[in-house]
Amino acid sequence: MSSLAETAERQIFKQLSEFVEAESKRSVYAIGGTIPITSPSPHPICKSDETVLKNDELSSPSATETNTLGEGIDLTKDDSKTCTTEAVKDLSAIHNLRCDPVIIRWDSSANPNASYKVTFPCNDAEQPNFEQLLKDCQPATFGKGGKDVLDESYRKAGKLDETAFCSNFNPYALGIVDTAGQILAPTNCRQTSGTHGVRAELYKLNVYSSPSGKFKAHVDTPRSKHQIGSLVVCLPSVHEGGQLVLRHQGRETVFDWSGDKGKNAIQWAAFYSDCEHEVLEVTAGHRLTLTYNLYATCWANNAFVDSEALELYQTLKSLLSEPGFCKNGKIIGYNCAHAYPHSADDASSMLPATLKGVDKIVYECFLATKLEVVLRPCIDFELEEFREYEEENIRYAWYTDKWGPIEDWEDRDPNTTLPDESHYFLKQRQNLLKRFALFKQLDKESKGNDGLKVVALGSRLIPLQITDMGLDEGASEAELAREWDENISIKAVKWLNAGGHRQAALVHGAVSI
Template sequence: MSGAKSLLEAAEDKVMEQLSDAIKGYNSTAAFSCGGTVPIDIRSTTRYGDFTSAKTPITSPPVTIRWDDQDGDVAGKIQFPVPSGKENVLEKLVKSCQPATFGFGGGNVLDERIRKAGKLEASEFSTSFNPYDYGIVDAVSQALLPGIARPEGIDKVENGANAQHWGVVAELYKLNAYSAPSDKFKPHVDTPRGLTQFGSLVVCLPNPHEGGILRVAHKSVERFFDLGRNDSKTDSTIHWAAFYSDCEHEVLPVTSGHRITLTYQLYVSEHLGGVVHPTFPTADPKFYPLYQSLKEMLESPAFMKKGGTLGFHCVHQYAHTNNTANQRLPHALKGIDVVIFTIFKSLGLKTQVRPVLDQEFNEGELDWNDPEFDEEESEKSAKSLTRALPEFKEIVILGEEAGFEPQDFELAKHWGKYDIFEHVKWLDQGDQKNNEIAMAFPEWCGNEHETGWWYSFAAILVDVPPFSKRNLGED
């Protein structure tokens, strides 16, 4: 039995090692794209989604497009989804488009062997759709901005804006029409339109078509966005994808119908603010490159067969030792942190962001005066424990009554009931620069009185059921 157990442990360790390597390399090899959907609600009369209810997903009313002819006069108006009997208006829109060019050698080139599509310039049309209204720009900021907002050795942009306050500006660039039987755009890399442009956003309006899949690749990793896919024949959904400018991408041939998209240029700017829906994120976790790796890990019988707790120390810094952190987290997560959180949550697992005490707290409780004290075994046992506080709070002073280091009863007094987890499977080690002082206490060193400190991390904790009860259905 012990041999079988060691083999199982070795298999589990291998899975953890592979996943840890994938997470370490996320920012350099895989954090290059994100995507999602916004359902159309034909009964809606407002541009804005319902941000007031955590039980109601964000939806969009039908999208209106108005466009001009070559003389600058209004040529037509159309809604997406296209109402029955208005197909001729769609054909009129497509015919109003000019052949689309692409950037090459500092200029614009027209070559239908490379790109065959139609386009309207931003000055030639208007739309009722705004990506800011539905959390799309905020989702892009969370997923992509951390990868470019803190380049090594650079803290400020030219205008002096602090990198911590950077945000995303989405500028409407073009309307594109890719039509059957063969419109396409072969593999290419975009030409940046300015020093602060870092990527592109493609919004596909709901219109029946086949083909036209967007392939985005960075180094050895590639993603496929089927922007025309709907989950049912009666479903009308806006699909979107965003990616970095240095990514190779292509539009595969459209084999039927018309693929109508709005393209936006993405720029770094000072943060403009926005609202992230607490329960129904606009970004679809399945489009994150780590999704499949995490799902396969949980589907493996070699991984946490008896269940347990999976942990991840947040990579990005959050001011978490204050009472307002409970309102901001998990909604303020960004980069790899929001990716990890939303993937596990989408797989139906209980996922929380909680303050976790530094391991040194456990070591501070060792009983050095016990005659049977075994330092090595006690330290090993202490390090296997993880104390997760129930909520984020301001720094507190402990140990005043007894005049020595705080004990568990004092934690319960100030924080309420908290959890002690044994043998948490950590996906990362935790960066000391991301911890914050959680509590202070008096301590004595001989006759000298000093102040001691305990630190906490903001961490993501995932309850993993036993393998026999593991149902990875999506929320």
């Protein structure tokens, strides 16, 4: 290729990378809101219902839902205050959302056969029951290396399992699940079997109490391969501290439910649960939350997004059609910004339906350009991992974690195994040798060709074994490569962005239930 064409191509790649990066920065990974609690009254769901409502209930400035979106989108404005036309006023009245006081009923662990009830916000008369609830909570554990661990220096909280309590609180009725679904699981751009929405399943009631209630930085263990997110609903109970801090790719979002805000409202946050998050120390009072797991579902009533109307698509289309761009074919790589559960046998079948945020946008936009788009797990080997040496006329090679004499692999009948049982099957070794040669050749070709990186691509997500040592400590790249043996291909890929969730992807094994 002429150097002029190379320079032009490099510029196009640069622009593509910048666009993908800008899209990543804009992508939303969390959403939240506040819904005021008012005493029970007919629900203003449609216009005709409005007439049975008392005027003061409608005009109450607090009777308006407010929402806060992670990263830049803030819906906390009270639109009803800024409405000018009658029509809009009517609409805001119709859409005023309110929540009934939240009742929790539970079986007492301290007094078998006894069950109690407490209402939030909690009045003085119910204070003894509230104290009882605190007593009946068990210490909350957390998942580490595939096991439940109790460590109060990491997580200090009480919990009731979902089988031990019930509540009148319904996140569907308040539109929370719909809102979370539209943001975290937007419907695919085309009508396909991958179309999806979200379903919320109650998981725990948690209490974080002063002086030291907290949950240090973690990612949630997915409860199934369908899980994409978590929903946390903070019950009205005034406390200080206890902010929920979410982090994703160098960005941070804080949900602060402390102080008087929580006196008479429920406050909620929904987020992709592979994003790191923590609950800061509660310094006064009790912070009570209901947590829900959010699962991708195969149905949705939402309208479809038209990917061709997205800015990223338009840019992609014009850059890709530049004359001479990738004339001889190239694999363009995009590193997913989110982690996906891959310990279940059929984890791959959940994708692309469960793609999150910017990953979904990039996928859909490339698809719309009519390029072939595939989702693959990948390991970026260093040449280091494919070393060779010679000793006493025998050539040895190192493939990711074991030495072996090359001749042994080259010449033997592929149906026999090596005498040394620690060796892999010969056939696999021969495959590895071919890959090794390919790796070296591609690596040579990619030298000086910016951004071109030789990687091993798996043909599908391979279930991860949860070892005794846990995924994070136990599973190395070499072990993964061995698991992938039959399904690996080695390619030179031009990456649009830096590696994303590499570490987290390794530890992000879904618990099979």
